[in-house]
Amino acid sequence: MGNVLTVTLLGISYKDHTTNEEVSRRIINAIGPHVDLLTIVRQQKLKWYGHATRSSGLAKTIMQGTVNEGRRRGRQKKRWDDNIRE
Template sequence: MLIFLYACETWTLNTDIERRIRAMEMRCYRRLLGILYKDHITNEEVSRRIKNAIGPHVDLLTIVRQRKLKWYGHTTRSSGLAKIIMEATVNGGRRGRQKKRWEDNIRE
């Protein structure tokens, strides 16, 4: 899981990425418990079994959000290049709907 969380502070989370994170987490839990997909066990049952096996835990999406907030606080207090880039604006615009930005994730 640590490899998965590498540089997660810089990710822009949208619904598709959040869905993929949850799916990857369930795949890891199923593998830890030795559950095959052909066993037809629901995600709720897998979560219950993990909770019984290792106790209460924090899901990966919550960890990613916490790390993003921690990194945001760190960069806003610093005076380095990351802060300059984060506060920069680009002149002009692009066509179409606005993309979800990293900063929008922090506000949520």
């Protein structure tokens, strides 16, 4: 069912008898290579982190500020800052 939609969007007729490999090649030529969504999310997070650290606003203060209290016992929840460091 997935190829039916892409074939229709590419304007390929069923009479053309194109293979799935040909359809995949045309998709890559039309929109570029496949990029993993997780990679895009990581890039955007790093981009925003750089933007926020260069500014002097509230976001920078909150990201760099630490709470006087310690963290709770047990397994710690992952913080946004911990996620950026990975």
